[in-house]
Amino acid sequence: MKTAVIQFPGSNCDGDALHAAQLLLDQDAQFVWHTEAGLPQGTELVFLPGGFSYGDHLRSGAIAARSPIMQAVKAHAERGGFVLGVCNGFQVLTESGLLPGALSRNRDLHFLCRPVHLRVENAGTAFTGAYTKGQVIEVPIAHGEGNYYADPETVARLEGNGQVVFRYTDNPNGSLNDIAGIINERGNVLGMMPHPERAVEALLGSEDGRGLFDSLVRAQAPA
């Protein structure tokens, strides 16, 4: 699966994202700098990596969401192309309007950097088909602003549509309804605070993140 990992000034999980994509989605992954106006020809997955784009100035993800490449990312999503936003990438997706809601300061103000357990709430998406519903996976988090918020109507809609894809088993940051990751209605844009790309090899402590990438390969494979 041809993957474009977007690099913003301050991205710091871009290397991990590229490594995971090259390891699990074939070799065809490359970095794309945020000032580019277009994605490489044939891009199938856009990976918005974690980090502190623009030093989190104004709001985390706010400036990155308005950078030139994001117009191309939005067009890619409108064509039905896959977009995965992890951590700061999730914040960029909410700031750009590709996903509803917002991520605010963790309930206890602490920057949290540790493994957490997530329950797969919807295994019927292109990003989760290799998991089973209810499966609990271990994936690390590393964020200061991962407290998911949306108005009650939006949360009810997300829940009703099965758009809450991952939920914390032990809520670390105060997120509404223990939400760790959501998908858009169309099912091609996923945002999550935990880092599946940091859990793809036994050496890293967990391989539970592999399922997400395996799911994408499976979703892509001809029936």
Added chain:
Amino acid sequence: MSTFKAKVFVTLKPSILDPQGRTVERALSHLDHGNVGGVRVGKYIELTLSGSRADVEAQLKDITENVLSNPVMEDARWEISEQQGEELVGA
């Protein structure tokens, strides 16, 4: 064409938990300011814009609502005043 000075105030919506404000409030209480409550931390942004008043006001509304604040969790208001002559810089 005139020059306008704008002040934009961004605050978390009342329904949003403000852990930063809560922490400041706790610190104040430790400093014997136990009568202080309702601390909310927000942002203050200054801008200078040039153009006609109507254009600048429309532009400022757009900037405030679409860039400087996130309407999902923040409220924003702004004030605008026309600059008279050259602004004095420094003392």
